[in-house]
Amino acid sequence: MTTIRDVAKDANVSVATVSRVMNDNGYVNPETREKVKDTIARLNYQPNSVARSLYKKESKTIGIMVPDIMNPYFPELVRGVEDYLIEKGFTTILCNTDEDPDKERLYLDVMKQRYVDGAIVVSNTLKRDLIDQYDMPIVALDRSIHENVPTFMVNNTVGAEQATQHLIDIGCKRIAHVRGPEHVENATARYEGYYNIMQQANRFHEHYVVQGDFDQKQSAKAVKQLLQEHPEVDGIFAGNDIMALGALKAAESLGIKVPQELAIIGFDGIDLSSMTIPELSTMSQPIYEMSTQAADALMSLISGEATDETEHIYQPTLEWRQSTDRMRKED
Amino acid sequence: MTTIRDVAKDANVSVATVSRVMNDNGYVNPETREKVKDTIARLNYQPNSVARSLYKKESKTIGIMVPDIMNPYFPELVRGVEDYLIEKGFTTILCNTDEDPDKERLYLDVMKQRYVDGAIVVSNTLKRDLIDQYDMPIVALDRSIHENVPTFMVNNTVGAEQATQHLIDIGCKRIAHVRGPEHVENATARYEGYYNIMQQANRFHEHYVVQGDFDQKQSAKAVKQLLQEHPEVDGIFAGNDIMALGALKAAESLGIKVPQELAIIGFDGIDLSSMTIPELSTMSQPIYEMSTQAADALMSLISGEATDETEHIYQPTLEWRQSTDRMRKED
DNA sequence: AGAATGCATGTAACGGGTTACACAAAACGC
């Protein structure tokens, strides 16, 4: 590997001059600059990032912590972050936390030891005090962590209200909800949105809410039982698209026609939702946009710019597809 | 940040002794060891990986290059690699290449500058000479690069033969194939498997092969046209699961019943394949296993151990699900 | 007893890019 000293020697200048040419700062005589640039090109010199990091205490690296990259919601999010950051000369290290606080801590330790410049975090478990211990720029995505950690997420409650309202609008009378885990904040927010609309319509019944754990199989099982016990249910709002697929399966296994006898709507708008038969109506999140803007906010934090607002709330949009495609019908 | 010199001063020993305690090498008096360990714990000293990397010319980091993490085949693969490596104290940097040689080169440059220890690569475009330029331990996953780059992949041709044979076994007579892009080696291998069986059965017809580009929409379009022109087709082998979903859509849009009138089988065995209605039969790859073993091989390469074989070929297994679930029927 | 070996610890160089500081020459101000 060519070092800056090799270049300096070859070009008959000092390492300081080479460094100044590389970084375009300080005074360098135009002729000297050219000479050094030629040498750099000739020797194919590429500066060693590690040495630079050691002195500057920064690494041009950020970490992205997600529960599990295998969950179809996260790849797009990770891709958005990675795309944005590579443009800025940053690399991205991937951390799968499984929502395990120990793993989160482990990754934070590793990051700290490597002078990682900041992190984008999807977590319910990460708490303020832990973040403070590491004093590292952090941005929250999809789920909030603390009020003064910049956060990028959709308005889950409003989105859920819209989804539930949509079911009412197309004529559903008995609307059930498959919810995500209790400990996941956005699962609860979506439940609340559902609750708000149902309560308002005077149609809320506790037994229409089942636990799907953000999991397809669990959802299929829970919905199947629900539909058997309550065949009058004619609409289901699932807390995410994966569970909506589970609901679809449950309906299919009972010979219930979607959307004619049962309308189903999901949440997230992952690619998958448009690939199924019938195509799934869903509240679509601007995942890619949120993630690039989160990355942008992290860049600002790292460079020390003050960020104006800490909460960035996006509105999910209704994707009206086949699974809720039916005419109004009367009770 | 606490440094090794802080610890040394506090414990009244030299930095060398602290280093020896940290790394468990060299001679250290048991009492001194205890004293230093106490100090380390008390000051919560965590060594700086960057300084270590600079001296050792290694970073305990590897890169994983995939075309696009949003392609549902890759998250599991990436997860397998990351899971395995974090256990070994390595972190993983994610590289989305979009199969673009310029991006591949860019990432390799970045890795080199950071003393990245090795890379796991999924690529058709990366060529031997480029790898040689970077002389970095490299393992190929899913697609081969060169004969002396350790490779972990399934036997695509045999898998495709099995898939095609399966369609024959369940009674299909006119079997079509939706293939992936010409430039992707495994797409061609799968096509060849299909070709072999069809030729052998004396049933190969060029016009039964359509281009699906590994894309759901493209596949749906191509298959729809195929089915309109050749309504006699009663079986489809799709080059991957995503395209099989496209085929499913095409059939559905034409009112063709799957599997009764048309059997469909995919390839890969991504999670998605078991979530659809009907559930998709597919040739399932041991993705997670392949990826952890690729990571293991990379570890061996990095530590300089000789690896016995360079090619590791796995057999995909038939997942016989609803989309090919029918009795034999006669011509 | 003297040499050789093992044990324990310390000093300082090393890795490679950055930059504070020093110094010199040129340009400018009056």
Add this chain to the structure above:
DNA sequence: GCGTTTTGTGTAACCCGTTACATGCATTCT
């Protein structure tokens, strides 16, 4: 013409963990 500022370049310290080498003492061997 002399003081001040700007321009241009070099030297060496710095970041921090690792390790080659040196040193000193205690054993063990011959």
